Amino acid sequence: MGLMLALFLSSLDQTIVATALSSIAGDLGGWSLLPWIVSAYLIASTVTTPIYGRLSDLYGRRPVLLVSVSIFVAGSALAALAPNMPALIAARVVQGLGGGGLRAISLAVVGDILPPRERAKVQGYLSATFATANIIGPLLGGLFVEYLSWTWIFWINLPLGAAAFATTYFQLRRLPKPGKRPRIDWAGAALILLSCTPLLLGITLVQRAGSWLAPEALVCFALGLAFLVLLILQERAVPQPMLPLQLFRNPVFTMAILVTGLTSMVMMALVILVPLDYQLVSGLTPKEAGLRMIAMTLGSVTGSFLAGQAVAATGRYRPFAILGAAMATAMCLVISFIGLGHSLLLDTVVTLLLGLSFGCQFSPMTVTIQNAVDPRDGGIAISCMMFFRLMGGAFGVAVLSSVLLWHLPGGVAEGVPPLVAAPAFSVVFLVAGAIAALSLAAALLLKEIPLRGRT
CATH class of the missing domain: 1.20.1250.20 (MFS general substrate transporter like domains)
Structure with a gap:
């Protein structure tokens, strides 16, 4: 509770x-x-x-x-x-x-x-x-x-x-409780903050400016990358690093993180942009657009629950990651070519399947990561997953928002005609489909290892 x-x-x-x-x-x-x-x-x-x-x-x-x-x-x-x-x-x-x-x-x-x-x-x-x-x-x-x-x-x-x-x-x-007195890598903690904060600030500034070449964003990216290099050097040198780099030498952990990050890029961006599509292209009110998003939310819950039950029953996680990524790719391409807003039934089915695809990936990937690492590193492994999920989401919103702005003459503003907005959103969903396809490739490379039981 x-x-x-x-x-x-x-x-x-x-x-x-x-x-x-x-x-x-x-x-x-x-x-x-x-x-x-x-x-x-x-x-x-x-x-x-x-x-x-x-x-x-x-x-x-x-x-x-x-x-x-x-x-x-x-x-x-x-x-x-x-x-x-x-x-x-x-x-x-x-x-x-x-x-x-x-x-x-x-x-x-x-x-x-x-x-x-x-x-x-x-x-x-x-x-x-x-x-x-x-x-x-x-x-x-x-x-x-x-x-x-x-x-x-x-x-x-x-x-x-x-x-x-x-x-x-x-x-x-x-x-x-931990059995021995820990040694805290405070320098590593500081470098995590100093490297990640500028990167996130840079992504935020890109969204505000509508350009990846905004000077203030480039400065933030440069600072973040410089501190990231220092972080890697620090974590390689200390006996108990704040961010154990050996986790990334585990191919199951690395592929699962990649699947999670790419999936999050698509999901978080579509949570923002699908309602915008409904409003700019279909002329729906914000309330109507919000109601149509319930299908995606319920789909993600249902997909996560069903995938969790299936993983527990079969002891396998790889098929669900592949299924989820393939379904996300297909649904993004369907929306790209057909569009949204034609009918409530079609919108509900497509967004419900999108939600199911996200749930099929997130729930099994959590178990995959926990199963792949030493239980003593369980906290940092899950935190890395959450970190890359959040970073992937922020990056995905910035990337796909930029794609939308590039293909909307004059940017997103009141009065954008549907005939202009529809092709722009078609490109957005095509790019989202490409990112989902990368997630599918990572899922296909994911190795299946037996899930640990109570023994």
């Missing part, structure tokens, strides 16, 4: 805030800073994910998860009390510093208490928690803004966080 609450907290925050952005800007001003309310949390939570994973390997899951929940709740309170936009953005950074551990450590705990073959079943329930938060988040945000105040999108995290803290404190006391 504590793990599901922690996952619910981290997932709800990403959707409940979006519906309140205009109200926040209306009260606090600073419209130019509005995008950073989302970006500040995303960057802070992403760059700290691998650090939390490694710390949980060294100090134990329970204490690190409790610290993560506490920081997240403190950041939520600061956000609710923020008097102006800069203060709110700073509070969102604090929230992100806590949020980085919520999802990754929760998944790592599942790896501690269940063997890989049985673990796949639980992934379906965790995916259901994630999807539930995605569905009710915008609804809750809208209700809070309309009937109470936007501050309640942050106050709601206090009782939920208290419940997550209490259940985690009592239910996870029996988790194994």
